[in-house]
Amino acid sequence: MFPLTPQERNAVIFLAVLWLAGMGIGVYVRFDPSFRIDGLCENEAKINLNTASYEVLVESRVFTPAAARKFLAYRLEHGPVADISELEEIKGMSRRRLERVREFAFVRP
Amino acid sequence: MPFCAVVFCAGIWLAAKTFLPFFCAGVVCFLALSGAVIWRGNNRVMIALFFLFVFAMGALRGVCARPGVLLGNQGRDAARLAGRVCTFWGKISSDPLIRNGRTGFVMDLSAYACPESARVSRGTVYMVVDGELPFEFGEEIAVRGALCSARGPAGRINRMPRMRVASSALVKKYGAGGSFSFKRLAFKLRSCLEGRIFAYMHGLPARIMAAMLFGKKYLIPPLVNSDMMKSGTVHILVISGFHVTLVACLVVFVLKLFRVGRRVRFCIALPCLAAYCLLTGGSAPVLRATVMSAVFLAAYPLRRDPDIHNAWALAALILLSLNPQELFNLGFQLSFVSVLAIIYVYPLLKRYTGFEKLKLRLIRPITEGFLVSLAAWAGTAGIIACACRMFSPVTVIANIVIVPLSSLITLAGFSLIAAAFLCPAAAPCCGRVCELLLLVLLKVNALFIKLPHAYFTW
Numbered sequence: 001m002f003p004l005t006p007q008e009r010n011a012v013i014f015l016a017v018l019w020l021a022g023m024g025i026g027v028y029v030r031f032d033p034s035f036r037i038d039g040l041c042e043n044e045a046k047i048n049l050n051t052a053s054y055e056v057l058v059e060s061r062v063f064t065p066a067a068a069r070k071f072l073a074y075r076l077e078h079g080p081v082a083d084i085s086e087l088e089e090i091k092g093m094s095r096r097r098l099e100r101v102r103e104f105a106f107v108r109p
Numbered sequence: 110m111p112f113c114a115v116v117f118c119a120g121i122w123l124a125a126k127t128f129l130p131f132f133c134a135g136v137v138c139f140l141a142l143s144g145a146v147i148w149r150g151n152n153r154v155m156i157a158l159f160f161l162f163v164f165a166m167g168a169l170r171g172v173c174a175r176p177g178v179l180l181g182n183q184g185r186d187a188a189r190l191a192g193r194v195c196t197f198w199g200k201i202s203s204d205p206l207i208r209n210g211r212t213g214f215v216m217d218l219s220a221y222a223c224p225e226s227a228r229v230s231r232g233t234v235y236m237v238v239d240g241e242l243p244f245e246f247g248e249e250i251a252v253r254g255a256l257c258s259a260r261g262p263a264g265r266i267n268r269m270p271r272m273r274v275a276s277s278a279l280v281k282k283y284g285a286g287g288s289f290s291f292k293r294l295a296f297k298l299r300s301c302l303e304g305r306i307f308a309y310m311h312g313l314p315a316r317i318m319a320a321m322l323f324g325k326k327y328l329i330p331p332l333v334n335s336d337m338m339k340s341g342t343v344h345i346l347v348i349s350g351f352h353v354t355l356v357a358c359l360v361v362f363v364l365k366l367f368r369v370g371r372r373v374r375f376c377i378a379l380p381c382l383a384a385y386c387l388l389t390g391g392s393a394p395v396l397r398a399t400v401m402s403a404v405f406l407a408a409y410p411l412r413r414d415p416d417i418h419n420a421w422a423l424a425a426l427i428l429l430s431l432n433p434q435e436l437f438n439l440g441f442q443l444s445f446v447s448v449l450a451i452i453y454v455y456p457l458l459k460r461y462t463g464f465e466k467l468k469l470r471l472i473r474p475i476t477e478g479f480l481v482s483l484a485a486w487a488g489t490a491g492i493i494a495c496a497c498r499m500f501s502p503v504t505v506i507a508n509i510v511i512v513p514l515s516s517l518i519t520l521a522g523f524s525l526i527a528a529a530f531l532c533p534a535a536a537p538c539c540g541r542v543c544e545l546l547l548l549v550l551l552k553v554n555a556l557f558i559k560l561p562h563a564y565f566t567w
Contacts, residue, residue, distance in 0.1 A: 011362070014520070015524060018538065021541075022538020022539055022540070022541045025538075026537070040548050042312055042313050044551040044555060045313050045332050045333045047332060060332040060335070104330055104331070104332065
């Protein structure tokens, strides 16, 4: 129908596959509304406060080294954290730091 | 020409590591050039004196850019005004960065006034203002506050004084607004294009896509950044030569669709590359790739054969002439050394491993990818070990998988932007696929760093 070069054909195929794949994901999301790709990505980018080691806490820049030590001491004393708001009890945990923790961490037993 | 670039770098390094006076470097420069002209009949002497001239030019340029060598009165003013509340007038000379409820930007000063005096001034100050300011690049503002101490940690004099402003009410706009500049236009274009990404993608995938396409690396969470560093694939999250090459290929391809002639295509692609370079902030890897791509694109209309060695050297000379301190920038070093390693080491690996004799067409791209990755890793492993205290053997294999995936993501990202303008009905589909590809990227990266002995830190 239209004389396409091999490169143009590849480009059309790429765009068609992109569109079809997007439609497929859209249909799947309609059947399973709990499936959120951005939510799954967020889990990869956040640390679990109940399992993270000192190195991971500092590396992720959620805590400074001193704050990480205080948090680990709190976790050792009180056990796994059920909710991030519990961290308000830790001395030196400012509101700004707590917001940062919410942004970069989650809690799971 | 590559040897010229290396000699120029040596001159800059010498100027940075010694207290070479400006006068000495200038005299050597002049004498070497004069000698080269006088002995132009004797090839060996002329070439030796020419390289001495290039070395002295590098040293001279390095001396001029050394912190503490004042071409204006910035250093003296900053030291004298530290801690005193003054009013500063100037222009915003960087794209304002809003993060954690604060706005940061670089300001080019034009004048200041403090209780004792008021005077015209020159220099740049890095401002951090509490609150989100609706200002743009190029706008003229007045700020009331006090400069931080001129000396940073360990008593070193900061190259750029900093100022922390506690309230956005202390920052006022004056003047009729910034004058026209290409950079301002590029930043506005970037905001517009970013808006399209955030309209059709959500959360973390949108931020990673904005970082991959427009260079906003601060949008990437620290954990993602450190995981990518462990696998040696963090270069895909920043604008690099790969993105510039992709933009060049896309522009040429789109123009080819409209049956535009080859020479015109390449001539149009050059300003497009320059615009993309401005748009993404013009970091060392982007500038390097833009100059190298420009050499290759310009070669065809000029009926010359492009040479990758000379293109590399020209890019290095241009970047270092503009800012010699880039030589000590990790991004600059990694960008240029990796390309140099690919240029020289990859052909050797190809010849001595015997992979070029493989007849299977399907395996060839994989083996070539492996060799390119190995060559780049071999060139940069030492620098990364010194700077980041990390050694990552998994880099070679991770790059074979992750680099093609990131190229797919980048293509999908550009398709999303094109769909957002040309066919909005298809844009949500592109957005979902981009999100899925980014999820796959993060999962694959996590798998690689979990392999035994994937990386070592100390």
